[in-house]
Amino acid sequence: MARVRLNDVTKRYEDIVAVNEMNLDIEDGEFICLVGPSGCGKSTTMETIAGLTKPSDGTVHIGDTDVTKLPPKDRGVSMVFQNIALFPHMDVYENISFGLRLRKYDKDEIDRRVDRASDIVQLEGMLDRMPNELSGGQQQRVAIARAIVREPDVFLMDEPLANLDAKLRVHMRTELQRLHKQLDTTIIYVTHDQAEAMTMSDRIAVINGGKLQQIDPPLVCYNEPANLFVAGFIGSPSMNLVRGELAANGLRTDHFDLEFAVDDLESAVGDGVTMGIRPEDIYLMKNADSVDSASEVIEARTDVLEPMGDEIFVYLSLDDTSSEMMTSEEVSTASNQLLMSVDPDTVIDADESVSVVLDRSKIHLFETASGTAITHGIADLSSRPTAVEAEPTPTEAESGGQHE
Template sequence: MGSVRLENVTKRYSDVTAVDDMNITIEDGEFVSFVGPSGCGKSTTLEMIGGLTTQSEGSVYIDGTDVTDLPPKDRNLAMVFQNIALFPHMDVFDNMSYGLRIRGAEDEAIERRVDEAVETLKLEGMLDRMPSELSGGQRQRVAIGRAIVRDPEVFLMDEPLANLDAKLRVHMRTELQRIQRKLGVTAIYVTHDQEEAMTMSDRVAIINDGELQQIAPPLTCYEEPTNVFVAGFIGSPSMNFLEGTVADGRFESEIVSLDAPGVDASTDVTLGIRPEDIYPVDDHRAPTTVGTVRAEVDVIEPIGEKMFVYLRPEAADSPVEERGRAERDSLLMSVSPETELAEDEAIEVAFDQSSIHLFDAASGNALVHGLEREPTPTT
């Protein structure tokens, strides 16, 4: 009942294109997050779905009906924004029931819907409180309650947790997931926080410069990014990138040389490897690794369950007496906190073969996710 479809939706402001030819289909009951850097067009896209902004081109469909020219009040949507905007002179009950009352709902129906929302949101005993008497999390739940009492087909949420402290944000995003699944309503959630998008969503839509880069389940975006932008944006800390070439089944760069069997390319490429997929060569827990990078430990950051190690790589083909830091590339490695390393220590690291990504240097598009193993010689 709450599917959403955008067909060739574009929004221009004078000579600036905020959203460019957006095509997205969101199924009934899905939780989809729009994520990307500030100014990428994610909020504008949400506003066009809600009817708050008129698209320059394209069409918007909700539950198969073209709503392109309908005002927001006729789209059966509920919106929750970063600015909670409760009426300060109304108590919780009046705030939550306001939308139903202006639509002329009967008192019995209003009380029933508010009671259902109160139970869902765990707001029992708070109906007579004023917004000033509530905590930030409680005010946010009231704002969500005001939306769900209307029984909308689609929830639109634009960074609704941005004003909460870190601990409360984690709690509230769990609450939002629970509420959305209980109600079975379609939810579209805008955030610049990729961790929120990854943990909350059935699918993530990554947007950059007004263009959809990839829409897929979170792990697919993480393990099989469609291009360099997605690879660098999804994941914290970010993926390492090394510029090089592939020719005759071998990748060559300033700091590492490794076999790349099965890669059908003879061009400039970008190699991507995540920090957790780099291992000291003597780590017995390492999977099948390829390539060897000589490096010096620059900075060590222990953060509890893992340790970040910033490396200064050396040029791969330099003789011992001429070894120095490779100017173009640096590496970040994530290891167990028990790993014994010291700053300025010379070490060798290698890459998890199955977790290497290769991208076309010109277009940025993905070529390979995971290198094949060399065939075992037969005797």
Template sequence: MATVNIRNVQKRFGAVNVIHGINVDIADGEFVVLVGPSGCGKSTLLRMIAGLEETSDGEIRIGARDVSNLPARDRDIAMVFQNYALYPHMSVADNMGFALKLKKADAAEITGRVNKAAAILGLEKLLDRYPKQLSGGQRQRVAMGRALVRDPQVFLFDEPLSNLDAKLRVQMRAEIKSLHQRIKTTTIYVTHDQIEAMTMADKIVVLHDGVIEQVGAPLELYDRPANLFVAGFIGSPSMNFLDGRIEEGVFRTDKGLVLPLPENLKLSPPAGPLVYGVRPEHIRSTASGIAGTVGLVEGTGSEIFAKLDCGGEEISCLFRERLTIGYGDKLTVSIDPAHIHLFDKASGQRI
């Protein structure tokens, strides 16, 4: 196990700069998730940590060593890819032990490490099978086992669950987190799925256009997003955003809808144009309050998602109580003042 320290790392492809001076400190044994939309630079950053992509500037340290210019084989890392990358002509056991065989490790040591990893991942009965005889989830376990037998200082995961169906993704997500809790190896995990990030990470790094928007624990990002991008990206369904201003102790949207403000709010100097943010789950159905007309209803059994037209403003709501509502129904809702977010419209920063 080891710390990973990234200092002012940049990446340029010709004249195009895709990573803009990133700084991240990852503690020994920490599970860190790099998350962001496609094209934000998260996989490029992971590949630079792995040594599969050269850095244009900056320094990457694994433990006490500066590995910025070391080849991948000398960095003591193990990587799990999205596409499994298993050798089809090799058995599960041979796939898992192949890296050790290349290093000319003793046969008994290889067998011991493979058997230990197979026991951790539930692969004991599959060691003689070939990749074509395995399900997608089993193949991903083999890819994880191949990384595990190397006993690296750092595990790197590059969107490893993207090729799995929804149910299997949930299962594998739990298995990867459980594995980390048992072996405590420093782990860096890339995904575009913010649910994976929220459920798995000790710390999340939110990337956008090659820069870090915010770093923090999952609930820190959820409760106190630094800006509009993080607020909209973290959380599902997405946060409601309404443009307007503070007038006479209330927030008045550009379309005239009056909304409550957080208690003890102090803005100095007086705020200009703002964006009002509230998550759908922090809106409740009440006997009186903000009046709206139901435009969409989606029920999942445990929750009801609805979109309301409130004086020309569309507001998304997530109700956990059982409501009998349908398209065109009238509904009144209230917003929890403790969970209101305000952002400066010009800069996008939280205030």
């Protein structure tokens, strides 16, 4: 195992800054995911750790050693790429042992390491097979075993599951978590798939535009995003983001208001503020009594319904605009649209008038200009009682329940 530290690492390509003053401190034995959109700098960051790319500025430490100027072979790292790149003319044993044979390890030591690695990734009985006789998941295990036999201080994995089908990706995520427990070593994993990041990692490093946006455990990034980018990126579907302005008694938007004690915030009246709320934290009015602190009632009309099996996504229009041609990401940032999730047994139709409330404890506020988080939850910002349920409309009375 080894601790990995990046101190003010910057990588420039002429007039492009791929990584901008990156500071990371990864503990011994930690599984950390570098996550972000394509082109954000996460792979460049990993290549800098591996020694495949030299930083323009800053230093890289692995353990107690400054490895900034060391070649990859002397850094004690092994890397697994998106492209599995097995030698087609070599069997599994030869592919796994290739690096050891190149370094002229003793045959007994090679056998010991290959047997151990193949046992860890469950390749027993397959060592004499050729790559074209293996499934995609088995080929990926060979690539991982090839990295394991080096017994590195740090594993670097650059989107190793990207070329697998959805079902196999889920299976391999479980395998990688088991691998991490067995090896008890440091793993740095690059992905654009937030599901992989949320389920596998001890901490997530969210990167955008070459800059580190937030590094925290997955649920902290989900429940307490540091800024608007993290709020919109982490979570599927995305968090609803609605722009407004701070007033003397709360937040004003084009379609609804929220009352709370503005004096308790560092922002001032008149400042542009973006409210964030996740789809699962929006409730039909008839379920408002299940929310500890419900917001003011918001009138809306159901637009598009998306049954997902375990839940239904309901696109809500706050005016007459339809979301039919909009993606869930576009809806999440449209000021006249909200995306709500309800239980699969909820009886609800398209083009239906509904009243909804927000869970005030799950409402996030961000500075619109800078994107910085102001507060997570406004329930404690006001002593105003929970919204009193109004008389249900006939349509609401006939509707089913929503998740609590």
